[in-house]
Amino acid sequence: MRLPVRWEEAGVREKFWRDLRTAKRWLLLLDYDGTLAPFHVDRMKAVPYAGVVERLEPVVTLPNGRVVVISGRQIEDLKQLLPLRQPIEMWGSHGREHLLHDGQYRVADLTSDERRVVDAVTSGMIERGFSGQVELKPTAVAVHWRGLPDNEQIMLRETAEKLFAGAKPPETLEMMPFESGVEVRSRSRTKGQVVADILAEEPKDIPAVFLGDDWTDEDGFAEICGRGVGILVRPEVRESCADYHLTPPEELLGFLDRWLENAKVSV
Numbered sequence: 170m171r172l173p174v175r176w177e178e179a180g181v182r183e184k185f186w187r188d189l190r191t192a193k194r195w196l197l198l199l200d201y202d203g204t205l206a207p208f209h210v211d212r213m214k215a216v217p218y219a220g221v222v223e224r225l226e227p228v229v230t231l232p233n234g235r236v237v238v239i240s241g242r243q244i245e246d247l248k249q250l251l252p253l254r255q256p257i258e259m260w261g262s263h264g265r266e267h268l269l270h271d272g273q274y275r276v277a278d279l280t281s282d283e284r285r286v287v288d289a290v291t292s293g294m295i296e297r298g299f300s301g302q303v304e305l306k307p308t309a310v311a312v313h314w315r316g317l318p319d320n321e322q323i324m325l326r327e328t329a330e331k332l333f334a335g336a337k338p339p340e341t342l343e344m345m346p347f348e349s350g351v352e353v354r355s356r357s358r359t360k361g362q363v364v365a366d367i368l369a370e371e372p373k374d375i376p377a378v379f380l381g382d383d384w385t386d387e388d389g390f391a392e393i394c395g396r397g398v399g400i401l402v403r404p405e406v407r408e409s410c411a412d413y414h415l416t417p418p419e420e421l422l423g424f425l426d427r428w429l430e431n432a433k434v435s436v
């Protein structure tokens with residue numbers, strides 16, 4: 170991990186755009202929350218930054234590229250929050266759900282032992298009166314505490330940890346912190362694996378970028394390192410496996426503008 174360089178000052182930037190202008194194929198991999206959309210206390214109100222949808226629409230229609238949203242959210246949420254006119258490939262639940270460009274949907278189910286623990290944490294939190302903080306996804310459960318006072322955040326964390334440990338989780342299951350909560354999910358699939366799988370399907374040496382913001386994006390940055398460009402999208406820079414840093418929303422919108430401007434030249 171190191172401090173990423175500002176993309177706006179990156180020496181490789183102009184070469185990257187030049188390469189995109191002549192690319193026969195390219196990849197744009199995007200996290201959702203914190204990257205395309207600012208956080209919101211109500212997670213179903215976390216809509217994209219103004220201007221993102223208008224810029225993504227024409228990028229998605231370009232025939233020589235592949236745009237993929239990779240998120241910890243379930244696909245059902247992503248479809249509601251990012252209602253593009255064009256179908257877009259999405260990986261939800263940290264790579265356990267896959268909505269293909271042609272509308273096909275696949276889900277990698279949990280094992281019965283993993284499911285038992287996810288159910289135990291979910292019902293335990295609900296029984297203790299925290300149903301508003303619990304998000305049951307197709308293959309995970311998240312406990313959210315965005316916007317709550319510190320003491321309540323600590324109580325929620327401790328309650329979730331106790332329920333998780335008490336359910337005797339199998340080795341494959343983990344309780345993973347994210348920006349404002351914890352999530353119980355299987356280790357057997359991560360955003361990093363999604364990025365690796367997508368890269369393996371595509372020709373080498375094509376322009377490829379992964380934009381993300383959270384700790385769960387770090388393994389994605391690690392995968393794209395050496396093959397393409399990892400960009401951390403955050404108001405404040407921090408240490409990361411990403412090489413570069415963008416500040417949302419202005420620099421993100423500028424990035425998408427340049428993407429469209431250059432990628433459409435090669436069509």
Ligand SMILES: [Mg+2]
Nearest residue numbers: 200202203383
């Ligand atoms: Mg994120």
